[in-house]
Amino acid sequence: MKKFAAFAIVITACCSIISAQTQARIVFPFPLSQVTLLASPFKDAMDRTCSYLLWLDKNRMLYTFRANYGLSTQGATTVGGWEAPAHGLRGHTMGHILTGLAQAYLLTGDNRYKAKADSIVTELRTCQNAATSRGWNTGYLSAWTEPKVDSLLAGTGLCPWAPLYCMHKTFAGMLDCYNLLGNSTALTVATAMGNWIYTRLSPYSQAQREAFWNNMCWNAGEYGGFNEACANLYAITGTTNHINAAKLFDHSRLFTPCLNNQDQLSGLHANTQVPKIVGSLRIFENTGEINYYTIANNFWNQVITAHTYVNGGNSIGEYFRAPNAIAGQLGDNTCETCNIYNMLKLTRLLFFHDPQPKYMDYFERALYNQILASQNPSAPHGHSTYFQPLRAGGIKTYGSDVDSFRCCDGTALENHTKYTESIYFYSGDTLYVNLFIPSQLTWTAKSITVRMETRYPNSDSVRLTITGSGYMPVKIRVPYWLRRTMEVRINGSLQPRINTSGTYVKYNTTWSGSGTIELLMPQSLRFERTPDNTNVGGTLFGTQLLTGRYGTNNLSSLPTLNASTVTKVVDTQLSFTATANPTTTGLIPYYRMHGERYSVYWTLTNVPSDTFITATVPISAVSLSVPQVSEVKFLKSKIRLTVTGGFFKNQPMEMQLFSLNGVRIAQVKGLLRAGEQQASFILPKTLVSKKVYVCSITFSNQAFRRLLLYK
Numbered sequence: 001m002k003k004f005a006a007f008a009i010v011i012t013a014c015c016s017i018i019s020a021q022t023q024a025r026i027v028f029p030f031p032l033s034q035v036t037l038l039a040s041p042f043k044d045a046m047d048r049t050c051s052y053l054l055w056l057d058k059n060r061m062l063y064t065f066r067a068n069y070g071l072s073t074q075g076a077t078t079v080g081g082w083e084a085p086a087h088g089l090r091g092h093t094m095g096h097i098l099t100g101l102a103q104a105y106l107l108t109g110d111n112r113y114k115a116k117a118d119s120i121v122t123e124l125r126t127c128q129n130a131a132t133s134r135g136w137n138t139g140y141l142s143a144w145t146e147p148k149v150d151s152l153l154a155g156t157g158l159c160p161w162a163p164l165y166c167m168h169k170t171f172a173g174m175l176d177c178y179n180l181l182g183n184s185t186a187l188t189v190a191t192a193m194g195n196w197i198y199t200r201l202s203p204y205s206q207a208q209r210e211a212f213w214n215n216m217c218w219n220a221g222e223y224g225g226f227n228e229a230c231a232n233l234y235a236i237t238g239t240t241n242h243i244n245a246a247k248l249f250d251h252s253r254l255f256t257p258c259l260n261n262q263d264q265l266s267g268l269h270a271n272t273q274v275p276k277i278v279g280s281l282r283i284f285e286n287t288g289e290i291n292y293y294t295i296a297n298n299f300w301n302q303v304i305t306a307h308t309y310v311n312g313g314n315s316i317g318e319y320f321r322a323p324n325a326i327a328g329q330l331g332d333n334t335c336e337t338c339n340i341y342n343m344l345k346l347t348r349l350l351f352f353h354d355p356q357p358k359y360m361d362y363f364e365r366a367l368y369n370q371i372l373a374s375q376n377p378s379a380p381h382g383h384s385t386y387f388q389p390l391r392a393g394g395i396k397t398y399g400s401d402v403d404s405f406r407c408c409d410g411t412a413l414e415n416h417t418k419y420t421e422s423i424y425f426y427s428g429d430t431l432y433v434n435l436f437i438p439s440q441l442t443w444t445a446k447s448i449t450v451r452m453e454t455r456y457p458n459s460d461s462v463r464l465t466i467t468g469s470g471y472m473p474v475k476i477r478v479p480y481w482l483r484r485t486m487e488v489r490i491n492g493s494l495q496p497r498i499n500t501s502g503t504y505v506k507y508n509t510t511w512s513g514s515g516t517i518e519l520l521m522p523q524s525l526r527f528e529r530t531p532d533n534t535n536v537g538g539t540l541f542g543t544q545l546l547t548g549r550y551g552t553n554n555l556s557s558l559p560t561l562n563a564s565t566v567t568k569v570v571d572t573q574l575s576f577t578a579t580a581n582p583t584t585t586g587l588i589p590y591y592r593m594h595g596e597r598y599s600v601y602w603t604l605t606n607v608p609s610d611t612f613i614t615a616t617v618p619i620s621a622v623s624l625s626v627p628q629v630s631e632v633k634f635l636k637s638k639i640r641l642t643v644t645g646g647f648f649k650n651q652p653m654e655m656q657l658f659s660l661n662g663v664r665i666a667q668v669k670g671l672l673r674a675g676e677q678q679a680s681f682i683l684p685k686t687l688v689s690k691k692v693y694v695c696s697i698t699f700s701n702q703a704f705r706r707l708l709l710y711k
């Protein structure tokens, strides 16, 4: 009880000084309809999922809903897997179908997706309207009877698994059908669901609700993103009860340690927590209550720095383990795919408020190495992984047409129909180029078209063709993995070379009719050690995780990879060979690894010193709340740190400089004075020009690390 009260007090105290205004974003996404995918593995994946969305029989998927309300099932046969009529997660897929259809319509313009979504909305509204005839509360919409929710809240009877999780999916799908398709019935349904949840939860005290989220049968507290959906509904309706409903899901066991930046994630069910945090951020966006932002920001940093595998995934057996337990936690049931569906949602929302490249660096890593990697390219309908095995000798397995419907099969319907969502963003007149995926943006407000053509990651070159006129500065992401100079040519003219990775470079450009931006981003080989065993690590080329091909060989232990032998093969697609145990092994990007056993992690030997990144900087991780670091820069004889915001008191700081193989070269004290936004550290004279160093700056119990090239 004490910890619940503590959280409430902190929130209240903070809110008294924060304006209760909707928090404006700094950066914005383009509507899905303004970006199209060009030929690429992403387009192929989208096409497979789109064909599945059209193929799937809506009447079979409506069966459990209609049966629940005593309505005719119209002769439809049931489906299997987690959507079978007696299964504990039935009804969850329908919301994902709605979202997938709405997204597919915007991506393709094909009216069949919209028509199917609209018809499902109508059918589900009919079910919802029948709730009272069953003796249930107005607005109740589920493939479960409402008494199941009663037993959930009472903690009695058989564990009903996760009815709130399932309902949230329908709720979110309805909001997407309103927001993306303009379906007003969908908003009616969603509003009724929002009113229903407020009616059901508000009579309980905060302590009682906390007990629901803590103590109900094993994962019945898994309510998905119900809080996010309520906040999203509030953003449309402005109805106070809807934002209050979002807050009814506050969960101190998770939120309070996150607020205090204490990593207490160990032992928590991972995919239960990530959506709650997305909801926390949406509450912040709608209320301005800064604690909800801090919770989300700290959670992201904790997960990324201490719970994330080399492919960007997290969890083993669906649970978070002790911080930095990576090499010791490799199994067949690592990296549940849903977790990263939710982590990417969180990542881009944080970026909208704090557009640091670290977010898009992570986004790119996880997009290739977990999400694109999750789809079976051999299946016409492109079914998804659930777990992604990271043990040596693991192999991916996938869902099926009508006998699977696991949670990750559901989120997959959304994953593969929104690959365009984060390639480009904008802020005012400025275009952000975040990801290097073949695509075309039509920025209708500026009457400018941007076409991106590239074979990346099979090539280092990216070409953007701009058609249209006007002032449009372009901010291009310089990826964290860049180890050699990046070249940028604008209209054929070579710009000053870029030597700093993990940043955005901005070009203030006025376009007249047409123009080009050409990028050359040399990808290179690198190894990332695990924090709990520095002999173990992953092999990467740029953002691509390279995995060893082992065919049918079910390995019993990690292979030993002679890192100095990893050699790129001349091929149209990325491919490598290396000596491991001690035969020659092929390595290919993890997203292309399907249908055979593989090794992601290795015992590494003979690692060339200039390719070995110290374990603590897997993804240029930053763990700061306010103020934010905006720049760390090598000057001639010092390193300069710039922050936005500022401290009220002088902050002692410490800078440490490491070589890439982890040897500390310098340890220098510094001070960020109250109210100032820059601090400097004098460099030792032993630095070697043209060499990359790891700079680690610690202050206010936070650490900031970045790779820097000394000119």
Ligand SMILES: [Zn+2]
Pocket (backbone or CB within 6 Å): 271, 336, 337, 338, 339, 386, 406, 407, 408, 409
């Ligand atoms: Zn899942």
